[in-house]
Amino acid sequence: MTGVRPVDLQLVGCSKHFAQPDGSVLDVLSDVELTVQGGETVAVLGRSGSGKSTLLNILGLLTDPSEGTYLVDGRPSHELDEEERCRLRGERFGFVFQDYVLMERRTALENVAAPLLHASDAAYRDRISTAHDMLARVGLADRARSYPWQLSGGQQQRVAVARALVRGPSVVLADEPTGSLDIDTGAEVLDVLLGLAGEQGCSLVLVTHDERLSTLADRRLVVEQGCVRPLAGGRAEAALP
């Protein structure tokens, strides 16, 4: 499944504040300038609470910046109504969460097929067939009928990866996809994720604590004190003459 429509994501002077219960305001992100090109892999590093996930949520249209503009293919996010956001999330974005977020009462196959239900006109058989193919690509064809509680953590995350990629998104937003896994399993999952994202030609924004894993990305960024800075050590940089 290659040839996805690339998407350009651009944050222009974006800030994000949260009101605290005591009335104070917490600045999570400040004046962020960031561009994600179609097809590139970006690793976002930073300490817990630094704003990495908030950055990812803004990119995934799950929340809006408090200030500044977020452009999706040149369109400001604040101009998108909920219907349009849903459509874009379904068609252009894939999400991988740290704790998998699988539907417990649904089989692995049904979990993978979920995005197709809400964002595709395909018939039931076609949806199931597509989901089964994707499950096979993450190496879980034989566990299609298994429920999440019957799968290991690594397998569950691979199901989540399959779910994120099943519609051929333009960009996958992965929030610490290996955070709940041991090192080896995490590496395996990341291999699958990077491999499939590369095959499909989609962008990947990867939030991680793991310096080692971040070196697999084309570009590395770090979030510190609300600011996003480039970090040396990405693959793209290494490829430079």
Next chain:
Amino acid sequence: MTGRLVREAVVELRRNLVRTLLTASGVTVAVMAFTLVAGVGEIARNSITADLEGVGGRAGTVALTLDTGAPLGELGAARAADVMQERLGRYGSSAGSRAVLATTETVRRDVAPLPSKDPDELPCGSSTSSVDLSADPDQSVFAVASPCTLPVYAVDPELLDVMGAPMVAGRWLRPDDARSTAVPVVVSKALATQLRDLAHPTLESLLGSVIRDEELVQQPLVVVGVVGDNAVTGALGEPGAGFVPFEARTRFTPTRDRGTVTAMAVMAPGGAERIADQAAGDARALLTQAGFSRPAVSGERIDEAGALGGALRALNLVLLGIALVTMGLGAIGVLNVSLMTVRQRVREFGLRRAVGARPRDLAVLVLCESVQVTLIGGLVGVGLALLVGVVLTLVGVDGVRDLGLVGIVRPAALGLLVAVATGVAGGLVPALRSVRVSVLDALRR
């Protein structure tokens, strides 16, 4: 999209089979109770209506009476009757009859037996004997018990259907009676009682008797039947009345025409109350146009079924109230389970929103699940109620046996409808809750 969501809802319900069955069973009991309770009301209503129709009570009867206060003469009476019948015919009446009060006053009259009791073989009046009423009553077997009035109505044979009054003896008028040489007359029970004498001690013995009044009636009247009294005969005039064929009215020469000419009665199921005044007003206008000066037309609603229906409606309201309370409890059960389900599935809803589900998709999904549960419960409940109906029919419970399952079909359909409505009502709040789920908050749970 909706079709896919319906299927998704089915999957969700199957994956939570125990919860689904428990919720549906609550709805089943509620719908079954609703159907049976509403069915009892329906059966009671049908049963009472059937009973009423059996004894002559109708869904509604409108009687129009024209009183000009002056003699109209034969042609005037007939014309007024035609106008009023034409008017009443516009109200969708299922039966109608003309009744013309041809003569209203009679004093002591002769009553004479005929050789033959067969009305079809009635000879003309000349074969009957007249009795001098001044003769000694002790020596005369024909003397009437007391002076009596003889209001005679010329009526259509269909009037009996309208009146619904039972025949006490003999028969009612037939269409071919107008051609009989001797004019057949059916007397009311009240008049027959007055006419009885020593020679005619029973009502049956009056059959074949001749009522002769050379002043009032050109030809003798031959009694062919005795009809019971009821509200309609009373409304037409005095209870002590005689009825002769309408087409034979020209063979009367009433000496005294009081001017109370025409009474019309039609059966108007369900609409009697509404059309009584309207019909009277319309008839009044038409009669004025037809040249009658200041016609006094009164419309009267005679509605035995309606009178009982009031009490029945109250009973039905009580039963409906009980049924609705039952369904309300079912709805609360569904609401409770649906709310709990939404709360448990907040994370799932957040995920669905993240992968492209629109808020309304989630609302439809929740509503589908709710309606499907109540539909399943409703179908089973209605099925059980029908089963109970079949058993009662087979056992032969009064009312149910006679009416079969007809009485319960409508409540069953209503029960199913209410079940679906319950599903919508019970699922609406949870559906709205699902719409308000914040994606980020849901995913953090």
